Amino acid sequence: MGVFVHSLCIVGFFILLSVIHCNAKGDFGDFEHGETVISPETIAKFYTETMVQSAGKEEQRCSENVFKARAAAKANGRKPSVGVEPTVGLGAALLIFLGVGIFAVCIAQAFQQVRKHVY
Numbered sequence: 001m002g003v004f005v006h007s008l009c010i011v012g013f014f015i016l017l018s019v020i021h022c023n024a025k026g027d028f029g030d031f032e033h034g035e036t037v038i039s040p041e042t043i044a045k046f047y048t049e050t051m052v053q054s055a056g057k058e059e060q061r062c063s064e065n066v067f068k069a070r071a072a073a074k075a076n077g078r079k080p081s082v083g084v085e086p087t088v089g090l091g092a093a094l095l096i097f098l099g100v101g102i103f104a105v106c107i108a109q110a111f112q113q114v115r116k117h118v119y
Contacts, residue, residue, distance in 0.1 A: 038079075038080075038081070043080050047070065047080065048062075049061060049062055050062065
């Protein structure tokens with residue numbers, strides 16, 4: 001029992017140390033970052049006029065449908081994006097993740113209780 005308590009105290013100490021050294025305010029603003037600006041050089045790397053193909057094929061120009069779709073994406077003052085535009089903030093995602101985890105634990109515990117009484 002003494003070894004377990006000692007190891008539990010060490011784990012608790014490291015958790016406390018990591019929480020103390022965290023530079024967070026504790027609100028959802030810690031998870032939300034403002035809009036980042038992508039440089040035109042970075043955008044130019046991904047929006048080329050040639051098709052991306054395997055090394056053995058010769059270079060080809062993109063079809064006109066690609067250029068029309070790019071023009072439509074930039075219409076109405078929208079900015080081009082590279083990657084995924086998140087629709088849910090990290091704070092909300094964390095709450096969803098924790099909620100699903102707690103729900104799973106409750107379901108597992110309920111099944112254990114049923115199993116204990118049935119068998």
